[in-house]
Each structure stands twice: as C-alpha cells, then as structure tokens.
Amino acid sequence: MKGDQIDKIKKTLIEVLRKHGVKRAALFGSIVRGEATEGSDIDLLIEFEGRKSLLDLAGLKLEIEKFIYSKILTYDM
Incomplete structure (x- = not known):
C-alpha cells in the first residue's frame, strides 16, 4: 500500500x-x-469517551467499512 x-x-x-x-x-x-498491501486489514484500537451501545459500535463499524472498503473485525477488551 502506498x-x-x-x-x-x-x-x-x-x-x-x-x-x-x-x-x-x-x-x-x-x-x-x-x-500493508491492497488486501491487508486495518488494525485499529479505539477508546471511547464514555460508554457506547451496541448500536453505536455497529454504526461506527459500518461507517468505517464504507470509506475503506474493507470488513472490520471487532473484539471486546
């Protein structure tokens, strides 16, 4: 990836x-x-301000996927 x-x-x-x-x-x-290559995933660790609902997390995930054209795997820490 350039x-x-x-x-x-x-x-x-x-x-x-x-x-x-x-x-x-x-x-x-x-x-x-x-x-990274064109097929590489994007590893991203995030910390939210306060608590977020499952719907908030799903919305963020979908919006990121829309812009980077890649599926995102999520993990709870």
Whole structure:
C-alpha cells in the first residue's frame, strides 16, 4: 500500500472517529510497519469517551467499512 493511500485512510479514520466520540485511537500492524498491501486489514484500537451501545459500535463499524472498503473485525477488551 502506498504512502498516499495510507494518509487518505488515516485522514478518513480521524474524521469518522471524531464524529463517533472516540477519545483515543491507535493504528497498529502491517499498515504501521509499512508492509500493508491492497488486501491487508486495518488494525485499529479505539477508546471511547464514555460508554457506547451496541448500536453505536455497529454504526461506527459500518461507517468505517464504507470509506475503506474493507470488513472490520471487532473484539471486546
């Protein structure tokens, strides 16, 4: 994945995450190491401001998937 593609993903993520009340977020994995390809997933850890409902989480997930054209796997921590 090229640097300009990664920058576009980051910019889009920041806009979407702010809209959904995300306090902090961190990218990790192949995209950060510069090893991502077109088929790579995007590893994202997020912390919300306050508690969010399942519907809030689903809405965030769907909106991110819409912009990055990739499925997102979610895990509860």
